[in-house]
Amino acid sequence: MARCLLALVxxxxxxxxxxxxxxxxxxxxxxxxxxxxAMPREILALEGTGVTASPIxxxxxxxxxxxxxxxxxxxxxxxSDKQILSQIEAxxxxxxxxxxxxxxxxxxxxxxxxxxxxxxxxxxxxxxGAPTNGINRVKTSTKYFKDNDGVKFTRxxxxxxxxxxxxxxxxxxDLDLSLLGxxxxxxxxxxxxxxxxxxxxxxTIGDLQAPYNKGRTATHEVGHWLGLKHLWGDGYCGDDGIxxxxxQQQMSRGCPTGQVHSCGSTPxxxxxxxxxxxxxxxxxxxxxxxxxxxxxxxxxxxPLRSALAASDVLTATPSQMPEFKGVDLxxxxxxxxxxxxxxxxxxQLTIEFEDLKWAGYSxxxxxxxxxxxxxxxxxxxxxxxxNLGNLKPGLYFVQLKxxxxxxxxxxxxxx
Ligand code: ZN
Ligand code: CA
Numbered sequence: 001m002a003r004c005l006l007a008l009v010x011x012x013x014x015x016x017x018x019x020x021x022x023x024x025x026x027x028x029x030x031x032x033x034x035x036x037x038a039m040p041r042e043i044l045a046l047e048g049t050g051v052t053a054s055p056i057x058x059x060x061x062x063x064x065x066x067x068x069x070x071x072x073x074x075x076x077x078x079x080s081d082k083q084i085l086s087q088i089e090a091x092x093x094x095x096x097x098x099x100x101x102x103x104x105x106x107x108x109x110x111x112x113x114x115x116x117x118x119x120x121x122x123x124x125x126x127x128x129g130a131p132t133n134g135i136n137r138v139k140t141s142t143k144y145f146k147d148n149d150g151v152k153f154t155r156x157x158x159x160x161x162x163x164x165x166x167x168x169x170x171x172x173x174d175l176d177l178s179l180l181g182x183x184x185x186x187x188x189x190x191x192x193x194x195x196x197x198x199x200x201x202x203x204t205i206g207d208l209q210a211p212y213n214k215g216r217t218a219t220h221e222v223g224h225w226l227g228l229k230h231l232w233g234d235g236y237c238g239d240d241g242i243x244x245x246x247x248q249q250q251m252s253r254g255c256p257t258g259q260v261h262s263c264g265s266t267p268x269x270x271x272x273x274x275x276x277x278x279x280x281x282x283x284x285x286x287x288x289x290x291x292x293x294x295x296x297x298x299x300x301x302x303p304l305r306s307a308l309a310a311s312d313v314l315t316a317t318p319s320q321m322p323e324f325k326g327v328d329l330x331x332x333x334x335x336x337x338x339x340x341x342x343x344x345x346x347x348q349l350t351i352e353f354e355d356l357k358w359a360g361y362s363x364x365x366x367x368x369x370x371x372x373x374x375x376x377x378x379x380x381x382x383x384x385x386x387n388l389g390n391l392k393p394g395l396y397f398v399q400l401k402x403x404x405x406x407x408x409x410x411x412x413x414x415x
Pocket of ligand 1: 023024025026220221224230
């Protein structure tokens with residue numbers, strides 16, 4: 001282990017300055033393969049083995065539930081919900097051929113460009129059954145993280161993965177030096193499954209580090225997480241195992257133009273605009289049909305990925321009450337002093353106070369199952385009524401609030 005760590009530190013020190021893209025996945029994978037020898041040497045070894053599910057029809061969109069763990073040491077690193085959503089949007093564009101710059105693919109590569117047909121959605125239910133917006137914020141005293149998975153465990157200042165057979169885990173944190181991100185290949189240890197991205201390159205809005213401001217670090221790392229290798233196979237004119245990506249000598253940098261023939265054996269030269277190269281965010285914009293096939297194949301061959309495609313955390317009804325953050329709750333009494341009826345309700349919900357001393361509530365707030373407020377109404381009289389006619393059918397929480405901040409809440413079903 002000491003040797004691995006030493007090798008890791010050595011690699012990290014050799015990384016180029018932040019001006020150049022660097023992906024930690026190859027070095028990380030090497031360390032993992034030394035630490036966990038049972039791991040498949042290459043994801044392609046999965047081919048033809050361990051088939052766990054029936055093949056996914058070629059036209060089907062595969063939906064992946066995502067949890068984004070924001071592990072922050074200061075408020076700058078605690079990026080906004082909006083910035084996180086912008087990354088999810090970028091992933092969905094890039095994996096579905098909806099990125100505007102796809103039109104820049106040169107004519108000779110156009111027939112190879114592919115929509116992968118994979119959609120990413122933030123999870124709606126936590127592993128404990130509580131409602132969530134798919135964003136898990138955790139404050140840490142750790143100043144920055146390295147590619148040694150510290151961010152993936154609560155015991156080392158990060159946060160434990162949510163069950164990777166139900167969630168794709170993305171950790172966003174401050175990564176050391178020039179490291180933009182790294183991913184685990186399929187087939188690795190379950191509790192380390194997922195991708196890690198530096199907060200300065202996550203999303204397309206916010207305080208981002210140009211030229212990595214179009215969310216392509218995550219696209220690239222999710223490509224690895226779905227089994228793709230770098231185009232040059234991490235060797236001199238190496239092999240990425242994909243037939244339709246041309247061989248290339250090494251990584252491309254910056255924003256090349258025209259044809260670059262680095263290995264001399266391909267008619268149109270390097271595909272430097274591929275997401276699995278090292279070009280700037282603004283200069284990578286395609287996956288190929290071969291890469292599409294490889295990524296989608298996983299969902300019938302890798303147990304963890306196929307389970308994910310069938311996960312229920314986007315549709316399950318939360319079984320727990322939402323947490324009302326910032327609201328001072330009183331404990332719910334065993335015998336209820338407030339009656340709300342009818343329940344289920346169609347239009348009008350009547351509130352009745354059994355004991356007049358409870359009737360000091362001045363306002364009623366209605367929250368949906370995600371804990372978002374959807375209605376509010378002032379209360380007056382001893383038997384007020386709420387009009388819920390315009391709410392969609394579902395589970396709601398009616399919360400009564402007094403002028404002194406005291407609250408009372410009850411679960412209501414709207415029909
Ligand atoms: Zn990479
Ligand atoms: Ca290739």
